Amino acid sequence: MADAADGADGTDTAVRAGKEDRHFVTALARGLDVLACFRSFDTVLGNAEIAQRCGLPKSTVSRLTHTLTELGYLQPLYEPARYRLGSSALALAPAAQQGAEVLAVVRPHMQRLAELSQGVASLIVRDRAHMMIFENCQSESYLTLRVAVGTRISGLATAAGRAYLDALGGIDQRRAVAAFRGRDGIDAARADAILATSHDEVKRLGCTTSFGEWLPHINSIAAAFRPGPALPPMTLSCSGPAAIVPAAQLLDTVRPHLLASIRKIETALGVMAG
Structure with missing residues (x-):
């Protein structure tokens, strides 16, 4: 991956x-x-x-x-x-300690989502012209698509990148799109189409999708959340090979649990911030 x-x-x-x-x-x-x-x-x-x-x-x-x-x-x-x-x-690490606190809240939800999907659940953040795997959890039966923490992935072709972009607004979104476009070699018209589709998916489904668009035969859905005023949006994704994690399973079975997890995570982080 x-x-x-x-x-x-x-x-x-x-x-x-x-x-x-x-x-x-x-x-x-x-x-x-x-x-x-x-x-x-x-x-x-x-x-x-x-x-x-x-x-x-x-x-x-x-x-x-x-x-x-x-x-x-x-x-x-x-x-x-x-x-x-x-x-x-x-x-510089202590300045990023809040990220570790977020991970402590998110990790139990990730493991449950990984087991439910029989794939991998990842916490993904932006790293300049990429999205980056901050942490991942995999189901015990999951034997493929091992993803190392620190791996950098596409910002426009992945569900995680699309969810992140939709969570941004104004100049922040424009800057992120420009960075992702430069890295992925995607023209402005294609990027605008991706943004429009992602926004529509978030309105209809509550999440973004990428079914074979980043890597062939890899399916993924993702949703963004705001970890607090001091951190940018983060994304939680569920993904796996289409043969093991078909699109219908992600949308029908995993998606409601992903969205419920996002609500619980934001509530828990809001209580911590308060």
Whole structure:
């Protein structure tokens, strides 16, 4: 379920944005792209791997990793020369603690949805030009489509991305669509059609769908929720191979439970925020 071009995404988008926005600092964007290469399943990387993922010359990456090392955001390792996240990057974690609190509320609902669907339930957030798996739960009988936390997926072709976009409004939605379009290579007319369809689905069904539109033979539904005033919308999705999780099962059996879970999650998070 990993994005086919996962990792080699940030720089091209950053350069295009920099050309269009005089306030955009491309060098900063590239440095953040380097940090975003490190994931729960890729904690140690070399300059060559980072250069490939960011789509940058190795000489540019060498300067960026040197600067990030000097500032403590990367820690150098030797023999061979590689890097992992340093203390300055780890010090940012407490600021994201609210995300962990959200996960504690959402996880029991995810597990129940995974067992009900016989597939995978995922908590998904936006990561720049992608959506990203923040956490997932799978049914005990589920043997395929193993999805690693930190995997980045399409923002326009997935149910999760579509639910996220519908939960946004105004300039926030326009900016997210522009980022997703640049990454997915989708023109404006197609993106507008996706937005219109997603909005109609949310009105009729309470959720968005993607039946074989992102990956062939993969079905998914998703709904967004607001975790609180300090965090952007998050999405909860249920998905799996069409042979195991047909569209009718997702819509008829799983969808009512997904929507009920969203209501309970928002209520619980509202009580916590209060």
